[in-house]
Structures are given as structure tokens and as C-alpha cells.
Amino acid sequence: MGEFSAFGKILIFFGIIMIVMGGLFLFGSKIPFIGRLPGDIAIQKKTFSFYFPITTSIIISIILSFLMWLFSRR
Numbered sequence: 001m002g003e004f005s006a007f008g009k010i011l012i013f014f015g016i017i018m019i020v021m022g023g024l025f026l027f028g029s030k031i032p033f034i035g036r037l038p039g040d041i042a043i044q045k046k047t048f049s050f051y052f053p054i055t056t057s058i059i060i061s062i063i064l065s066f067l068m069w070l071f072s073r074r
Contacts, residue, residue: 037053037055037056037059038055039054039055040052040053040054040055040056041053041054
């Protein structure tokens with residue numbers, strides 16, 4: 001039963017992550033600074049547009065790394 005308990009915790013963790021990501025997709029446009037930070041790359045031409053939110057990605061990565069570190073410290 002110990003193996004199933006660990007697997008259940010993993011599924012719950014990923015479920016919570018999916019809920020948070022879904023909320024970001026739904027309400028992300030209402031958060032003013034997400035995707036519009038200095039360092040985010042946006043190129044727009046007549047027939048081409050390219051967008052890479054590198055600064056936003058780095059900040060989200062730092063926050064998620066901190067949360068993972070915080071929860072793994074038991």
C-alpha cells in the first residue's frame with residue numbers, strides 16, 4: 001500500500017499544478033504585468049509575429065523553484 005500512497009500524493013500534486021495553470025490561462029490576461037516585463041521579446045512584422053516572454057518565464061521558474069524547495073523541506 002505504501003507505493004500507492006506515494007503515487008496518490010504525486011497525482012494530487014500534479015492535479016493542483018494543473019488547476020493553477022488553468023487559472024493562469026483563464027485569468028492571465030487580467031494580471032497586468034504577466035508577459036509585459038522588460039526583457040520579454042516581442043517582434044511584430046506585417047505577416048509575422050514572434051513573442052518570447054523570457055523574463056516572465058525566469059520569474060515564474062524562480063517562484064516555482066522556491067515553492068518546490070519549501071514543500072520538500074519536511
